[in-house]
Amino acid sequence: MSEASASHATDRRELTAAQRSAVAELLRVSPVADELGRRFATAGHELHLVGGSVRDALLGRLGDDLDFCTDAHPEQTLRIIKGWAESIWETGREFGTIGCQRDGLRLEITTFRAEAYDQVSRNPIVEYGTSLEDDLKRRDFTINAMAVSLPEHRFTDPHGGLADLAAKVIRTPGTPQESFGDDPLRMLRAARFAAQLRFAVHPDAHEAMVRMAADLDRITAERIRDEFTKLLCGADPITGLRLLVDTGLAERFLPELTGLKLEIDEHAQHKDVYEHTLTVVENAMSMESDGCDFVLRMAALMHDVGKPATKAVGPDGRVSFHHHEVVGARLTKARMKAMRYPKDVTSKVVALVALHLRFYGYGRGEWTDSAVRRYVADAGDLLSRLHKLTRSDCTTRNRRKAAALAADYDALEERIARIAAEEDLARVRPDLDGNAIMELLGVPPGPVVGRAWQYLKELRLERGPLDHDEAEAELLRWAREQGIVD
Numbered sequence: 001m002s003e004a005s006a007s008h009a010t011d012r013r014e015l016t017a018a019q020r021s022a023v024a025e026l027l028r029v030s031p032v033a034d035e036l037g038r039r040f041a042t043a044g045h046e047l048h049l050v051g052g053s054v055r056d057a058l059l060g061r062l063g064d065d066l067d068f069c070t071d072a073h074p075e076q077t078l079r080i081i082k083g084w085a086e087s088i089w090e091t092g093r094e095f096g097t098i099g100c101q102r103d104g105l106r107l108e109i110t111t112f113r114a115e116a117y118d119q120v121s122r123n124p125i126v127e128y129g130t131s132l133e134d135d136l137k138r139r140d141f142t143i144n145a146m147a148v149s150l151p152e153h154r155f156t157d158p159h160g161g162l163a164d165l166a167a168k169v170i171r172t173p174g175t176p177q178e179s180f181g182d183d184p185l186r187m188l189r190a191a192r193f194a195a196q197l198r199f200a201v202h203p204d205a206h207e208a209m210v211r212m213a214a215d216l217d218r219i220t221a222e223r224i225r226d227e228f229t230k231l232l233c234g235a236d237p238i239t240g241l242r243l244l245v246d247t248g249l250a251e252r253f254l255p256e257l258t259g260l261k262l263e264i265d266e267h268a269q270h271k272d273v274y275e276h277t278l279t280v281v282e283n284a285m286s287m288e289s290d291g292c293d294f295v296l297r298m299a300a301l302m303h304d305v306g307k308p309a310t311k312a313v314g315p316d317g318r319v320s321f322h323h324h325e326v327v328g329a330r331l332t333k334a335r336m337k338a339m340r341y342p343k344d345v346t347s348k349v350v351a352l353v354a355l356h357l358r359f360y361g362y363g364r365g366e367w368t369d370s371a372v373r374r375y376v377a378d379a380g381d382l383l384s385r386l387h388k389l390t391r392s393d394c395t396t397r398n399r400r401k402a403a404a405l406a407a408d409y410d411a412l413e414e415r416i417a418r419i420a421a422e423e424d425l426a427r428v429r430p431d432l433d434g435n436a437i438m439e440l441l442g443v444p445p446g447p448v449v450g451r452a453w454q455y456l457k458e459l460r461l462e463r464g465p466l467d468h469d470e471a472e473a474e475l476l477r478w479a480r481e482q483g484i485v486d
Contacts, residue, residue, distance in 0.1 A: 021060030026148065029066060032103050036068070036081070037150025043080050045072040047109070048132060048147040048156070055143050058165055059197075068109045069135050069147070073128065074098050077109050096128060113138060133158055140179065140186045141193065142171050168199045176208035184215035185223055187249055192231040195240030206247065213248035224253050225339045232301065233292035237285075238278050241301070245274075253339065256305040256331055273304050276395050280304075283392035295345060296385050299352035300392055302332040306353075329354035351382055352389055359390045359409065372415055373461045387413065432456055432471050440472055441479050448484060 026033070026049075033049060040047040049057075050069045056062045070077065074090075077098045081088060085100035085107075092099065096111035114129035129135050132147055133156075139145040142161040148154065159173040170190050172179040180187050187209045190201050201209070216224070231240040241257065244250035250257045260274040277300070284293075284300040306328025307321040314320060329350045336346040358375060367375075379386045387409070394405045437452045438445065455478050456471065466474065479485045 019058070022054075022057040022148075025057040025060060025062040026153065029062065029105060030151075030153075032105050032107075033066065033068075034151035036084075036102075036107065037152075039080050039084060040070060040072065041151070043072070043076070045070055045076065045080070046132065047072075047150045049150060050135070050147040051139060051144045054146040054148055055161070055165065057148075058146075058162065064104060065106045066108070068107060068150075069112055069132065070109055071112055071130065072109075073111050077111070081109070132156060137173055138182075139173060140183070140189055142173055143193075143199075145173050168197070169202050170194060170197075170199050170205060171202040172205055176202075176205040177212070180208055180212050180215065184212065185219045185227060187212065187216060187247070188219075188224060188227045188231070188244075191240045191243040191247075191249065192227050192234065194243055195231045195234030195237045197234075198236045198239065201243060206243075209243075209247040209249065213252055216249055216252040221253075221338060221340045225341060228254070228339070229294060232297050233294055237297065238282060241278060241281070254335065256302070256335060259308045260304060273307050277301060277304055279395045280389075280392045283395070284388060287388040287392065293385070295348045295352070296388055298336075298349045299356070299385070299389055302328065302335070302349065303353050303356045303389065303393065304328060305331050305335075325354055325357045348382060348385075351379075352385060355379060355382075355386055356389050356393060359412065367412075369419060369464065370462045372412070372419055373464070375412075376416055376420070377461060383416075432468075432475060437475065440475060441485055443484065451482075452479065452484075 037047045047068055047070045049066060051067045053062060053065075053067045072080065074093050074096055078088070078090075081098070081100050085102055087101045089099040092108070092110075096113060097108055098110075099106065099108045101107065112129035112131065112135040114127050114134045129138075136145040136147060136156070136158055142159040142164045144161070145157075145159045146161040147156045149156070160171075164171050170193050172186075190205055190209065193199060194201055231237060231244075234240055241250075244254070245258050245261065257274075257277075260277055261272060280303065281297055281300045284296050288296065304321075304324065306324035306326065309327050309331075310321045310324040312320050312322065332353050333346060333350045336349060355378060358378075376383060391406070391409060394402055396402050396405075432440070434445075434449050434453060437443075437449050437456075441448070441452065443449060452475060456475060459466070459471075459474055476485065
């Protein structure tokens with residue numbers, strides 16, 4: 001058999017397997033989907049399962065959120081589903097979308113669209129279309145431009161999406177220039193789908209992404225943030241991140257990532273910090289226990305972004321990046337704020353970046369119990385993630401060095417566990433509370449109580465638990481030195 005014939009035979013087998021998966025997936029949801037289709041047909045309208053739902057059905061991974069398109073307008077859709085749907089929401093009505101729930105499935109029904117763009121605005125101008133073909137033509141990629149009619153189950157694939165799904169290729173229905181010009185966010189979506197599905201971007205689309213990367217500036221920070229989050233939480237974020245850097249898209253919203261590319265890592269000078277960072281992200285992923293941990297992955301991605309600004313070459317020619325964790329934490333906070341991440345998410349990532357170097361030096365035997373307490377107290381509820389990030393940061397190919405670092409961290413974790421068992425490290429607090437402080441010093445609520453509380457906490461970190469009499473004696477000694485009591 002020729003190479004071409006063998007390839008063609010493989011494609012046929014893959015398509016058949018995809019179609020078998022689709023049948024099984026559609027049978028699971030067909031009681032609801034077909035019933036809905038019959039209601040639309042009775043009212044004189046079309047209904048099609050469409051887009052990502054068809055793609056995921058073909059991949060054997062259809063979830064409980066289903067997307068439909070129809071020639072019915074929103075007000076007509078509402079009449080059709082009223083009394084049938086268990087709940088209805090209209091938050092997407094201005095875009096032609098009505099949502100509802102039935103038998104545990106979330107359904108979104110959108111009127112055929114033929115969107116118009118002025119090449120300047122950040123969002124499309126939605127216009128209702130008149131045909132399924134027009135609706136599919138406006139979609140971002142061929143793998144998202146397939147439909148299944150309901151209740152007939154007629155398959156429509158005018159742009160070869162099924163073949164592209166089998167070939168694992170991300171391609172636009174029309175020219176990439178037209179598609180990305182209409183909505184530049186589609187360039188970032190291409191990288192996101194590459195990360196989620198482990199697909200390759202078609203060369204024509206890749207070339208257009210390079211030439212049109214600056215058009216991403218037309219898109220709001222929130223839309224970019226949402227796509228990037230999905231990319232980083234994909235099954236293969238490394239592929240997506242490489243695409244962002246190689247096409248120049250990263251430079252538009254995450255320039256710190258591109259900035260790592262030529263910086264030499266002081267721990268392993270045979271590779272640059274960019275490659276080291278991607279490896280750390282992979283390592284961190286391998287330590288996740290329950291799906292994507294965005295905070296951990298983002299901290300792994302950003303942990304070394306302070307290196308370009310702190311790079312120095314010593315008299316012996318060695319490269320150093322002193323205090324890059326401090327600079328990196330500041331840059332991370334600014335970048336995540338610009339991308340409109342919530343403050344609580346940002347603060348966790350920033351804290352991990354700031355703390356990721358704290359462990360180094362432990363193996364030299366310099367850490368006291370006080371240092372261990374501070375390590376745990378500063379990490380707080382991020383301690384588990386900090387363990388994972390620190391271990392992930394070891395990417396050296398020197399097996400002896402890697403083994404020594406792993407052994408050192410094992411020892412630190414064992415030491416933390418021992419001290420925690422004795423002292424309840426998860427809740428390091430002063431040995432006297434605010435009420436006891438006010439009573440002992442004879443002061444009202446105010447700044448003095450706060451200062452006293454902080455002093456006792458520092459003492460607790462330094463010396464471990466004190467008995468009640470000892471804590472009172474230390475507080476009185478401090479208060480006399482501060483002139484608070486005679």
